[in-house]
Amino acid sequence: MQIKIDQIIHSRRKSVAIIIQADGKLVVRAPLRLSNAHIQDFVLSKTDWILSQQAKAASRQAPVHAFTSGDTFLFLGKTIPLEITENSARSLTLDSCFLLRSSDQPQAREIFTKWYKQQARQVFTSRVQFFAQQYTFNYSKIRLSSARTRWGSCNSKGSLSLTWRLVMAPMEIIDYVIIHELVHLEIQNHSSTFWKKVQEYLPDYKIRRTWLKEHGSLLNLGDRHIR
């Protein structure tokens, strides 16, 4: 397997360091006199690590949506293709794929956002109610936010705030954020007591948390550079 080195930076340092940039590019920092052959060998010995980091970087790249046929959107963890239709009573519907009326294409982003918000409200409400009944959590209401990385929060009045973007994630991830916030109603910090409590409800919460860290940037409509 060939590993492409994008840049080698020589400097007065004693060891070799490999850096995978956010765009997946591989940069090597090396001591002044270290030969290219040595650097190649070192990089080759780290192949597995480099490939996994580059895969992560690729998955963190936010999607760019053109809102044309063939474009795909996430909903509850599923990748759903979009088709543009000429005649449709409603501007956007979800069947086995998303159907967007062609005359509504110019406002596609707003239409999708509105659709996601409606779904988010339904999904979040039913899951919060389910957990609240199951484990007797006392919350007062659910608010939708448009946050990009702050998936949820809560306040002292028992109001939960969840970003509508979260409805793009699989249900297990939504459940993790909801449990996290419900436990915060009782314990406001991130102490070991807090995490122990989260683990009581979701024994595999760490996997769900890691998923969110690695894939969180995918949960958007490709608009992070626009606003």
Ligand SMILES: [Zn+2]
């Ligand atoms: Zn928290």
